[in-house]
Amino acid sequence: MHNFFCLVYKMAQGPALVCRLLASSVSVAHKAGKIIRDVMQKGDLGIIDKGENDLQTEADRSAQRCIVASFKNLYPNVNIVAEEVDKISQNLDVPADWLITDLDPKILDLECPKSLQGVTEDQVTIWIDPLDGTSEFTKGLIDHVTILIGVCVNDEAVAGVIYQPFWQNRGRALWGLVGSGVGGFELKEPPQTKKVYVTTRSHYDKAIEKFIDGLKPCEIIRVGGAGNKVLYILEGKAHAYVYPSAGCKRWDTAAPEAVLRAAGGELTDVYGNKYSYSKENEKDPLNKYGVFATAPSYNHTEFMKLISDIQSKNEKND
Numbered sequence: 001m002h003n004f005f006c007l008v009y010k011m012a013q014g015p016a017l018v019c020r021l022l023a024s025s026v027s028v029a030h031k032a033g034k035i036i037r038d039v040m041q042k043g044d045l046g047i048i049d050k051g052e053n054d055l056q057t058e059a060d061r062s063a064q065r066c067i068v069a070s071f072k073n074l075y076p077n078v079n080i081v082a083e084e085v086d087k088i089s090q091n092l093d094v095p096a097d098w099l100i101t102d103l104d105p106k107i108l109d110l111e112c113p114k115s116l117q118g119v120t121e122d123q124v125t126i127w128i129d130p131l132d133g134t135s136e137f138t139k140g141l142i143d144h145v146t147i148l149i150g151v152c153v154n155d156e157a158v159a160g161v162i163y164q165p166f167w168q169n170r171g172r173a174l175w176g177l178v179g180s181g182v183g184g185f186e187l188k189e190p191p192q193t194k195k196v197y198v199t200t201r202s203h204y205d206k207a208i209e210k211f212i213d214g215l216k217p218c219e220i221i222r223v224g225g226a227g228n229k230v231l232y233i234l235e236g237k238a239h240a241y242v243y244p245s246a247g248c249k250r251w252d253t254a255a256p257e258a259v260l261r262a263a264g265g266e267l268t269d270v271y272g273n274k275y276s277y278s279k280e281n282e283k284d285p286l287n288k289y290g291v292f293a294t295a296p297s298y299n300h301t302e303f304m305k306l307i308s309d310i311q312s313k314n315e316k317n318d
């Protein structure tokens with residue numbers, strides 16, 4: 001009887017906030033993906049270098065405006081942190097059809113894990129990377145590009161969407177909800193016969209090369225984007241994502257971490273510690289101690305021990 005009243009109460013309340021946020025993320029990502037494809041098709045990318053090897057394009061700016069305006073409209077009390085901080089990207093006066101109010105029905109149907117059912121807007125921070133893999137985007141390597149929307153509760157990344165705008169020319173959303181599962185793609189295990197590591201394409205240097213060589217992989221794949229590299233793990237093309245350098249920010253890892261963790265994998269810094277995704281990190285969003293992510297079947301603790309041994313060896317030799 002008690003369960004019956006719980007069910008009636010839940011139905012009266014509607015889907016939990018975290019599920020609504022994930023459903024919005026999927027719907028908004030579809031629109032932002034269309035905006036990115038349109039910019040590419042027009043061909044005028046409007047490239048700006050924000051620093052050193054840190055590009056931004058019209059697609060980054062417009063996709064962010066669409067995503068942030070849509071979330072602010074539907075969830076006014078949720079904290080939102082997005083990568084682009086210039087005036088144009090922050091202009092939320094967007095065309096009416098950029099304000100997405102749809103909620104993906106498949107996600108709304110999910111059973112929200114018990115621990116997330118009572119979450120309120122003030123506990124949530126959404127970390128947004130409107131276009132991950134900008135360097136590759138400007139070079140026409142469009143398969144590397146993703147849109148990342150990570151839903152975080154207090155410190156933790158609990159749900160996320162990795163959206164590939166150029167997948168089969170129409171785009172697809174890969175999502176995860178920790179404690180519930182993943183969807184939008186087929187989760188695959190990496191090969192058992194050889195170790196494959198995936199790392200940066202555009203921020204590679206001698207120190208990273210030396211570090212990865214120390215891991216003695218059978219194969220190193222260099223591709224753009226944090227979202228794309230986590231997809232390599234999720235689709236069984238790599239055992240781990242290794243980035244032993246500062247450079248990625250919380251918006252690069254929030255969504256990938258949530259999707260990977262929902263699948264049973266792990267993403268941490270070089271010491272095996274989780275990054276915090278609370279809104280306080282907006283002031284200093286840098287993932288200072290690198291990014292290390294592992295496939296569900298690859299023991300993260302053991303991998304981090306291997307990493308620690310390599311670091312000690314490198315320090316001794318320096």
Ligand SMILES: Nc1ncnc2c1ncn2[C@@H]1O[C@H](COP(=O)(O)O)[C@@H](OP(=O)(O)O)[C@H]1O
Pocket residue numbers: 053054055083129131132133134135199200201202203223224225226246247248249252
């Ligand atoms: N040294 C660095 N300087 C600036 N950004 C860096 C960086 N290293 C990683 N990043 C950011 O982390 C993301 C993944 O990088 P990479 O492809 O090199 O692995 C990219 O996100 P954006 O494309 O959204 O800017 C990139 O800008």
Ligand SMILES: [Mg+2]
Pocket residue numbers: 054055056083134
């Ligand atoms: Mg960028």
Ligand SMILES: [Mg+2]
Pocket residue numbers: 129131132133225226251252
């Ligand atoms: Mg990025």
Ligand SMILES: [Mg+2]
Pocket residue numbers: 060083129130131132133134
């Ligand atoms: Mg970006």
